[in-house]
Amino acid sequence: MLKLENISVKYKERIVLDNLSLIADSGEIIGLVAPNGTGKTTLFNVISNFLKPNQGTVTFNGKLQYKTERKEISIHQQLATFPDQADLFEELTGVDHMKLYANMWKGTAKDVKKIYTQLQMESYVKKKVKTYSLGMRQRLCFAMIAAADTPIMLMDEVMNGLDVANVSLISRRLMQMKQEGKLIFVASHLLSNLDLYADRVLYLKDGDIIHQQDTNNSADKYLKIDLLPEEYEKFNSTFPLPESHLYIAGHLCCIPLTNMDQYEQNEWIQRLTAYEERELTIGPLGTAEYYERFYHDDSEI
Amino acid sequence: MFWKFTLFELKLLLKNRKSWFIAVFLLLFFILFFLYYSQDTPQSLADRKKMETGISYAVFDYLDQQRHDLPEVAEVYDYHTQIQSLLGMQVWHISGGNDSEQYVEDGLKLNQLRLKVHELGNEGIPDHLIVPTEEILKENALLHFIKDNNLPIESDSFATNHYFTNALAMMSGLLFLVIVLINGNEMLIYEQRHQSVMRGFPLAFIQKIVSKIMIHSIHIFIFLLLGFFIGSIYLASTMEAGEFSFPILIYKNESYVAISASQYLLYMFLGLALVTILLLLLSILLNMLFKNAFANILIGLGIFLLPDIALAAGFKATFIHPIKFIDIHKVLSGELAIELSNSSIDYWNAMAILGISTILLIAIIYVLNKYAYQRVPKNSPLEKAF
Numbered sequence: 001m002l003k004l005e006n007i008s009v010k011y012k013e014r015i016v017l018d019n020l021s022l023i024a025d026s027g028e029i030i031g032l033v034a035p036n037g038t039g040k041t042t043l044f045n046v047i048s049n050f051l052k053p054n055q056g057t058v059t060f061n062g063k064l065q066y067k068t069e070r071k072e073i074s075i076h077q078q079l080a081t082f083p084d085q086a087d088l089f090e091e092l093t094g095v096d097h098m099k100l101y102a103n104m105w106k107g108t109a110k111d112v113k114k115i116y117t118q119l120q121m122e123s124y125v126k127k128k129v130k131t132y133s134l135g136m137r138q139r140l141c142f143a144m145i146a147a148a149d150t151p152i153m154l155m156d157e158v159m160n161g162l163d164v165a166n167v168s169l170i171s172r173r174l175m176q177m178k179q180e181g182k183l184i185f186v187a188s189h190l191l192s193n194l195d196l197y198a199d200r201v202l203y204l205k206d207g208d209i210i211h212q213q214d215t216n217n218s219a220d221k222y223l224k225i226d227l228l229p230e231e232y233e234k235f236n237s238t239f240p241l242p243e244s245h246l247y248i249a250g251h252l253c254c255i256p257l258t259n260m261d262q263y264e265q266n267e268w269i270q271r272l273t274a275y276e277e278r279e280l281t282i283g284p285l286g287t288a289e290y291y292e293r294f295y296h297d298d299s300e301i
Numbered sequence: 302m303f304w305k306f307t308l309f310e311l312k313l314l315l316k317n318r319k320s321w322f323i324a325v326f327l328l329l330f331f332i333l334f335f336l337y338y339s340q341d342t343p344q345s346l347a348d349r350k351k352m353e354t355g356i357s358y359a360v361f362d363y364l365d366q367q368r369h370d371l372p373e374v375a376e377v378y379d380y381h382t383q384i385q386s387l388l389g390m391q392v393w394h395i396s397g398g399n400d401s402e403q404y405v406e407d408g409l410k411l412n413q414l415r416l417k418v419h420e421l422g423n424e425g426i427p428d429h430l431i432v433p434t435e436e437i438l439k440e441n442a443l444l445h446f447i448k449d450n451n452l453p454i455e456s457d458s459f460a461t462n463h464y465f466t467n468a469l470a471m472m473s474g475l476l477f478l479v480i481v482l483i484n485g486n487e488m489l490i491y492e493q494r495h496q497s498v499m500r501g502f503p504l505a506f507i508q509k510i511v512s513k514i515m516i517h518s519i520h521i522f523i524f525l526l527l528g529f530f531i532g533s534i535y536l537a538s539t540m541e542a543g544e545f546s547f548p549i550l551i552y553k554n555e556s557y558v559a560i561s562a563s564q565y566l567l568y569m570f571l572g573l574a575l576v577t578i579l580l581l582l583l584s585i586l587l588n589m590l591f592k593n594a595f596a597n598i599l600i601g602l603g604i605f606l607l608p609d610i611a612l613a614a615g616f617k618a619t620f621i622h623p624i625k626f627i628d629i630h631k632v633l634s635g636e637l638a639i640e641l642s643n644s645s646i647d648y649w650n651a652m653a654i655l656g657i658s659t660i661l662l663i664a665i666i667y668v669l670n671k672y673a674y675q676r677v678p679k680n681s682p683l684e685k686a687f
Contacts, residue, residue: 009682045684048501052676052683068674069505076503084497091316097498103305104502144498 001026001183002047002152007056008207009042016042017053018207024185026151029178031198032187033287035295038204040187044154047185048081060152080105080148082155085137094125094132094140102147115146119169134161142170152183159190171196191288201287203294210294218284222246222254223265225272225280239271248289249296257282302504307512313491314516323484327524331532334468339539343463346454347395354388356430361385364425374425380418387411401454405444412441435635438557439550446548446559461540462549462562466630468532469569472525474628478605479598481577484521485584486597488513489687493592506670506687510585518577525573552635555644565633568648572629575655579627582662589669592686608641619643623658626651 002024009017016039024030032040045051047058049066059065060075080101088097098116099109116125119139124132132140138161145153158174159167167190175197177184188194194201194215201213227235232253235241246254257265272280285293314320344352360381368375387407394404415437423431447454492499502509548559551568560568580601587597608625611618622641629651631637638646676683 011681046682050500050685052678052685054678054682066674069670072674073503073505076501079501081497081501087495087497087499089313089316089495089498092312096312100309100498103309104302104504107302107305 001061003059005057007046007053009046009051009053015207020208022209024183026183027178027181029174029184029186029198031194031201032185032204033191033201033291034204039207040204041156044081044156047154048079078150079152080145080150082145082158083141085141088129088137088140090130091128093128094121097140097144098147101144105148105150112147115143119143135163135166138162139166146173154185156187158186159188159193167193191291192286194287203290205294211290213287213290219258220284221257221282222285223257223268223282224252224254225275225278226251227253246293249292252289254285303508303512306504306509307516310512310516314520320520323480324524327528328531330472331468331528332535334471335464335532335536338464338467343460350388350392350395354392357385357388360426360430363427367425373421377418377421377424380414384411384414395454404454405448408444409441412437442550442557442559443548450546452547461536462547464536466549470630473630475605477573477576478580478601478627481521481580482584482598482601485517485581486594488517488584489588490592490594492687507667510666514578514581517581521577522574551633551648552638553647557635568633569629572652575652576627576629579655579659579662582659586662586666623654626655
């Protein structure tokens with residue numbers, strides 16, 4: 001559905017995206033994770049042709065590329081981007097905004113009421129945006145893109161400013177959209193939330209994707225425990241850890257269980273029970289753990 | 302999609318305080334102008350003719366001193382005797398005689414004689430007492446119109462014409478330019494302030510432009526017409542006149558012709574409509590180039606003043622004269638033709654050039670937009686502005 005080939009974006013000496021390639025299909029939610037200023041928004045801008053890269057091509061459905069305005073319109077009929085809440089029109093109501101997106105993409109605003117009801121916005125959606133709180137605005141931005149209902153959606157910082165209940169509400173709606181066959185890109189700093197609905201999480205560093213985390217089919221399981229650096233050093237000298245173990249962000253020790261038999265696994269669990277007050281967990285690395293691994297200065301030893 | 306976008310643009314316009322400020326200004330402009338200026342009564346025709354007679358007597362003094370020595374002056378003197386007599390008769394016809402038909406006939410003869418005196422080089426007449434050819438031609442056109450349409454020579458409707466030509470003269474040109482530039486200064490720029498909301502609509506750029514121009518020009522024009530209508534009602538009620546068949550002079554084909562007030566208004570508003578579209582297109586282009594609302598007004602004003610600056614600096618610069626055509630009143634009255642010493646500037650010529658300029662602006666906007674898709678990034682990626 002979407003293919004990015006050798007995308008490079010550089011401002012003189014500063015490289016933002018460096019020869020980045022990616023293939024994405026419909027019915028998929030792709031999480032995009034990176035610290036601020038590492039190119040997430042730039043990547044979205046390239047996908048939507050708000051930024052013409054120095055190099056590389058973006059192809060939709062195997063043939064459509066941003067070569068002429070006509071082709072751009074054909075692509076934009078299938079693609080909508082998440083608006084920034086600071087860009088909303090203060091004097092217009094939430095319904096006005098939703099109708100704009102519904103009309104521009106679907107040609108009708110008949111589903112607008114259904115959408116704001118689903119997102120529990122009835123109490124304020126007909127008021128002017130200038131009266132909205134941060135969370136209300138964010139929900140409106142999501143409602144707008146839901147009203148556009150395009151096959152491809154690019155959502156930058158979708159959960160910003162939302163409380164727990166609304167994060168859960170929007171997460172459910174995202175999963176519903178995935179079921180409807182949409183391709184959704186979500187850039188978010190709410191890392192554990194991505195584990196809920198993302199099929200893949202891409203980690204951007206130095207202008208390229210350094211890791212793709214498959215959240216549905218991760219075979220690598222770890223025994224995880226929080227250890228202080230001196231505890232980790234001591235433990236490692238007492239019980240030499242396997243070479244493929246990870247010590248992430250100076251606190252999280254992860255011992256791979258994948259190639260161990262039951263006896264060996266029990267032995268490691270037994271050794272770690274010495275740290276009585278620490279939580280011991282078994283499972284694949286989550287988005288938050290990968291994030292710390294890739295972006296914490298001294299994440300790996 | 303186009304109409305849905307247009308409706309949204311309309312909604313934004315209606316929510317915009319600046320648009321309402323312009324609307325209120327246009328609604329009140331004419332009525333306030335008429336309220337203020339109706340305190341002064343325009344000079345009556347009888348008074349004007351008496352004044353002309355007085356000036357004509359003064360001319361006699363000069364001619365009398367020289368006619369015995371110079372035969373050319375003697376010839377002018379003979380013509381002037383007839384002119385003086387006809388002026389006296391005209392005063393009689395509109396005062397005691399009350400004979401409009403004869404007044405017009407005498408006026409036409411009088412103008413023939415004045416033109417004859419011009420042909421003789423106005424020998425013996427000091428410069429400040431010469432009746433300019435333009436004035437003679439204007440008077441002639443007016444008299445022909447009155448004769449052809451059997452109109453009374455003095456009526457409040459003449460005064461009404463005087464008021465609304467003056468009002469439109471004030472509106473046309475610089476003031477109208479400023480109004481349109483202010484109205485259109487953010488047509489594209491506002492999208493940058495709401496970039497993430499407005500970017501990426503599946504709509505061609507030129508369709509967006511058409512939508513914006515349509516909404517803004519209709520907005521300006523509705524309130525301009527409404528304002529004029531309200532002002533006219535007030536004027537008609539205070540002057541007890543409102544007859545639009547009375548003549549107004551316009552400059553056409555290097556001469557002056559009188560047309561009915563209704564035709565004048567049609568020409569005027571048609572011209573203002575074209576000027577509105579042209580200036581809004583210019584605003585779009587300036588928005589695209591400078592991405593700044595103030596630049597739009599400042600550069601727009603600068604362009605308008607360019608011919609005056611060039612003229613003051615001693616350059617004729619004929620190629621920039623069309624910029625001044627946006628002052629439709631000056632074009633219609635012939636003032637611009639005199640000001641720029643270019644006798645070919647009349648209404649239809651100006652309209653043709655304004656029309657061509659409009660098409661040219663559309664072409665430039667179209668090409669600039671197309672070019673954005675052809676450009677290849679070099680040192681930096683290319684950001685799409687609108």
